Amino acid sequence: MDDLINYLLQFGNLNQQQLQLILDNVFERTVKKDAYFSEAGKIPREIGYIRSGIFRVCYFNNKGTEVTRYFVEENRLIADINSMDSKVPSTEYIQAITDCEMIIFTEETLKLLSSTILDWDRILAKIREKAMMEKIQKIAPMLTEDATSRYLMFMEKFPDLANKIPLSYLASYLGITQSSLSRIRKQLSKH
Incomplete structure (x- = not known):
């Protein structure tokens, strides 16, 4: 799980005890090609770190047409954070395009880390900020x-x-x- 640790350390300092706490509270999962990590209509309860593979985030428009919003590759976190935070059902699907290996943070794990690790919320905020900038850079040219x-x-x-x-x-x-x-x-x- 060195890849996850190296990823997290880009966004803040964590000591050995904190890193061990994280490793003790996450688990690995394989998501098969075409399976969903998260589905519209359900409240997301997990964040996944993609170790390998590619996901797409998609939704159905008002005409019932499936629309792919963007793709998420390995060494990234993936989740519908807004739906998770506000406890409302997601409007999007997160689907595996290839077989994907992931490390999973449950809602309970995230609460534990937030209450135990002083910098955890700031680290997550930095990860979100970077993801938002990447999303904008990917989508903006598509509009013009x-x-x-x-x-x-x-x-x-x-x-x-x-x-x-x-x-x-x-x-x-x-x-x-x-x-x-x-x-x-x-x-x-x-x-």
Whole structure:
């Protein structure tokens, strides 16, 4: 679980006792491809650290169309924090695109760490802040660029991801149809 420890230490100082407390209160879980870590309509009760694999966060719009908001790769925490904090059912799904290995923090563990480790809440706040900035950097260009530019930007930022995710998810993320994505890919392969 060194990967989790190294990740947490980027956001604050923790001594050996505190690190041991964290390790004693988390557990590992495998989430199989296509399974959900969190589902719309349910109140989330866990935060997961992704050791390996890729998740997507998606929802269904008012027309019933599935929309992929973003992808989350390894060495990141994943959860619907807002729904968890406010104890309201989530409006999003967190689905594994590949088999994923995770380390799980339950709600009880988070409360224990918050009440025991002085800097814990500040560390979580820094992690949230970084995640929000990354999300903004991923989404902002999607709002202003044309479909081909959005696809090229995605390929530049996430070269490994394109071959690991279904085209339907990528098209949904880019805000285009699968046939449009196929046409863009075909045009680009000619150049």
